[in-house]
Amino acid sequence: MRDFTSILPLQLEAVSYRAGDCCLLDRISVQFRAGSRSLILGPNGAGKSLLLRLCHGLLQPSDGVLSWAVDRPHAQAMVFQNPVLLRRSVRANVTYALALRGMSWRMRQRRADRVLEEAGLAPRARQPAAILSAGEKQKLALARAWALRPEVLFLDEPTANLDPGATKAIEQTINAMHAAGVKIIMTTHDMGQARRLADEILFLHRGRLCESGPAATFFAQPETREAAAFLRGELLV
Template sequence: MVNQLFPLTVRGATTRHRGKTLVGPIDLDLDGQGTCVVLGPNGAGKTTLLRLLHGIARLNEGAITWACDQHAAQTSQAFVFQRPVMLRRSVLENLIYPLRIRGVSRSEARDRAERWAKRAGLGSMLDRPATFLSGGEQQKLALTRALIMDPQLVFLDEPSASLDGRATREIENILADTQKTGTRLILSTHDMGQARRLADQVIFMLGGRVHETGPAAPFFENPQTLEANAFLNGDIVE
């Protein structure tokens, strides 16, 4: 896959809400391959950072620059929300819908939807109303609905926040397959095991700022800041 999105350059990016700074100023350079995991305590700004990078949080100040133009960048990215938003229709229709609005024919959309549903282990639930699925199945459906568009980059906000071990493993298996195709992932998680399993790169957020960032292995072995060290030790960091 030709990746036209990266490098991503973020300079002084800031999001405010009613005069309060939620995140920023953020400076980041994202390059290369692999998965970037956003870590940090509750309220650190992980969700807002993902939304800001994806262009769904207001950029009050600064600049976010992709290697391609804004429109191309937007259409080659997908976002999986922490709480999946399902159409009140069947599993199959939930997968067909995003393809249809991008102009894919009904029959091809149906074929692709069936193939992807099977791959995600949802093949036996095609006709079931999506809102009847379990939490884990809904998250798999949300993820599949993002991947079916063949994005170059997928944002995932706490993709397994409320899931049990088995559902988490299934989600991670899908993510691992996705990584192999060269799709970049930027995901937030509070699950340190998941972070260690998936991360090539880490962004550690604190107080709305990037507190520490770099390649995953050195970060986990030898974090450079006291706060990251405390966070990795499971201490409360504010």
């Protein structure tokens, strides 16, 4: 039975991440609340992926405190830019993830069929996941994450290198999950996508959180020079 105590908000207080002498994330303080779609923007190397990995618990902060309202790791899932798929069928990629969560065989089959149908992957269910196209692989990774019914979903550039059709399909799935109450926290380089999806923007530059707030305000009136330059499409280094 699902526990309905929310794991949100996720609170970061002066969270830093260092590797050797480099401070890759510098005293990030932010609160992720339920309901909004939070998009993390910033140039290459800003620390976006690191921040997602820290939030998802794949890395530990060097300093600062990262805390969930309730500690329930299975309530969060992550989809990576290059999805990690098993050398199994499309369907088995979903059912295996569900088996790891202890779901019964019958429930696994039913849930897998449903998410693959929703993702438009039902005709490919028996094929090896390895032969899917890049867009289909990303759809499968998202369908697998959706099958786990997470409360929070982290997405690291889920549509990088995908064409407009595949991007649209992925965005529709993200929006369907948002509508179903899943908290979306994602990174993107696609400004059009950020404008389409974001309720809230976090702008990172060189490991620092330069700005965070409502998307409409960020796009209309960025507060910092770095964010304004980024929005104008200038090369930030």
